[in-house]
Amino acid sequence: MAEIITGLAFYLFAAATIASALMVVTSRNAVHSVLFLILAFFSASALFVLRGAEFVAMILVIVYVGAVAVLFLFVVMMLHVGENRLFQGVKRFGVVGVLVGLAVLAELVLVVTTRAFRPENPAPATNPQPEGVNVTEALGQILYTDYFLLFQMSGLVLLVAMIGAITLTLRSRDGVKRQSIPQQIERSRQEAVALRKVESGKGIG
Amino acid sequence: MIMDLLLNTVWPAVKILLTILVVVVPVILGVAYMTLAERKVIAAAQFRHGPNVVGPFGVLQPWADALKLMFKEVILPAGANKVVFFLAPMLTFALAMLAWAVIPITENFAIADINLGLLYLFAISSLGVYGIIMSGWASNSKYPFLGALRSAAQMVSYEVSMGLIIITVVITVGAGGFNLGNIVEAQKGLWFAIPHFPMFVVFFISALAETNRAPFDLPEGESELVAGYFLEYSSMQFALFFLGEYANILLMSAMTVVLFLGGYLSPFGFWFLDDVWMQPIWFVLKTSLIAFVFLWVRATVPRYRYDQLMRLGWKVFLPLSLFWVVLTAGVIVGFGL
Numbered sequence: 035m036a037e038i039i040t041g042l043a044f045y046l047f048a049a050a051t052i053a054s055a056l057m058v059v060t061s062r063n064a065v066h067s068v069l070f071l072i073l074a075f076f077s078a079s080a081l082f083v084l085r086g087a088e089f090v091a092m093i094l095v096i097v098y099v100g101a102v103a104v105l106f107l108f109v110v111m112m113l114h115v116g117e118n119r120l121f122q123g124v125k126r127f128g129v130v131g132v133l134v135g136l137a138v139l140a141e142l143v144l145v146v147t148t149r150a151f152r153p154e155n156p157a158p159a160t161n162p163q164p165e166g167v168n169v170t171e172a173l174g175q176i177l178y179t180d181y182f183l184l185f186q187m188s189g190l191v192l193l194v195a196m197i198g199a200i201t202l203t204l205r206s207r208d209g210v211k212r213q214s215i216p217q218q219i220e221r222s223r224q225e226a227v228a229l230r231k232v233e234s235g236k237g238i239g
Numbered sequence: 240m241i242m243d244l245l246l247n248t249v250w251p252a253v254k255i256l257l258t259i260l261v262v263v264v265p266v267i268l269g270v271a272y273m274t275l276a277e278r279k280v281i282a283a284a285q286f287r288h289g290p291n292v293v294g295p296f297g298v299l300q301p302w303a304d305a306l307k308l309m310f311k312e313v314i315l316p317a318g319a320n321k322v323v324f325f326l327a328p329m330l331t332f333a334l335a336m337l338a339w340a341v342i343p344i345t346e347n348f349a350i351a352d353i354n355l356g357l358l359y360l361f362a363i364s365s366l367g368v369y370g371i372i373m374s375g376w377a378s379n380s381k382y383p384f385l386g387a388l389r390s391a392a393q394m395v396s397y398e399v400s401m402g403l404i405i406i407t408v409v410i411t412v413g414a415g416g417f418n419l420g421n422i423v424e425a426q427k428g429l430w431f432a433i434p435h436f437p438m439f440v441v442f443f444i445s446a447l448a449e450t451n452r453a454p455f456d457l458p459e460g461e462s463e464l465v466a467g468y469f470l471e472y473s474s475m476q477f478a479l480f481f482l483g484e485y486a487n488i489l490l491m492s493a494m495t496v497v498l499f500l501g502g503y504l505s506p507f508g509f510w511f512l513d514d515v516w517m518q519p520i521w522f523v524l525k526t527s528l529i530a531f532v533f534l535w536v537r538a539t540v541p542r543y544r545y546d547q548l549m550r551l552g553w554k555v556f557l558p559l560s561l562f563w564v565v566l567t568a569g570v571i572v573g574f575g576l
Binding site for chain 1: 320323353354355358359361362365366368369372373376384388391395398402414417546547550
């Protein structure tokens, strides 16, 4: 019984992933495209859960859906991409797009069928559940021991990208008044308030 | 055959549904009375009576409000994106309910006692921003759009330091630290609010920002944006937003309780106060206490300016929580705890 339910859930989420991925490229409204992209991410993470890779699934939702796609949505909403603009380049870049798609498809097929060409290669690991340890632990062990250097380097790449983005957008403007909270808090009563006895008919003077 | 099918398929499904009802019905009731509590607490802070006409002490006020909202007309603004417009409040409400699945209410009851419960909670609460952005965009109106942008930026900013605080707690618990039940069990004897007191405060303030509550309620700042992202909504759509928002407040309170105040654990270890059947009561009491602080803050603190809000999130909370992660890890490794 449990297998039937898991199977049904798999086909449901797989169909949702493919359908929403198709809607991303065919949708006439750019914001709808992004929303379908989010749905695709979400159903993909559900597939991960079904396969037992909970950690990857949660990270996918937190990082891609919770942060990256939000920024995406921001940009697309602000751009106001109209329908005409969206399909402007189809004729010019259509051929290139199809070629890139074919290349990616070929790569995917190759990755899946490598064993057919070179039978001595190990079978692709499909089971994310390693013996003895849970998924999170196994991931940590691989990332922080075997691939420590690569992991650190990918972090460094992100850092460089971040610094690049900041230097590109940072500009110093003159005449901007900034709030300094320590300065505000430091102000004492003596500096801020002065008690004067004002006689009637004369000003403070 | 049919008996078998009933026993193996239908009964488990019914059981799951009943378990969900056991959690969701009290949550919705809690949300209803949270609205009343809010009005009563603010009234008390301002030396007023608050609602006191409908029923004794106004206890039937939430029902009156719900009935009134149900019979209002549904208004669709001109030029609104129909599907997204109606989807947004449903999404907000559904997500606010969904997150309750992993909250442990006694030591052997949570709807889903999963390994990565804390990550699940974090993932669901980070999805909450979509209801707001979608409503703001689909309304095709300036104020909701501005409110949605503000809210999204705010939630993304404060999520960062919340994530770091969650990491601190997980490090402290050690192996199995993403399971909420384990987190609560690890607090036997010493609630995390004591060793991690600064993070407890930072987490609570981040929770205020995450739920768009005063003093961080800029997304709905009525003096500038009329009502923010749900300005164009009426009737049950508005009610769903409202329920979702208050369910989120309760959820954040529950999360604070689970992470820092020992969840369902009893503060006293004697007499019947330590029994298992008292655990839900302790849990509800602690959650109500934190929820009360939410209301208290709203009645007391003036609203932040937007740049101050961003400064607090990125320049104060983020470095502080990052420092605390390093400190906690250092202490645990250094002293071999």
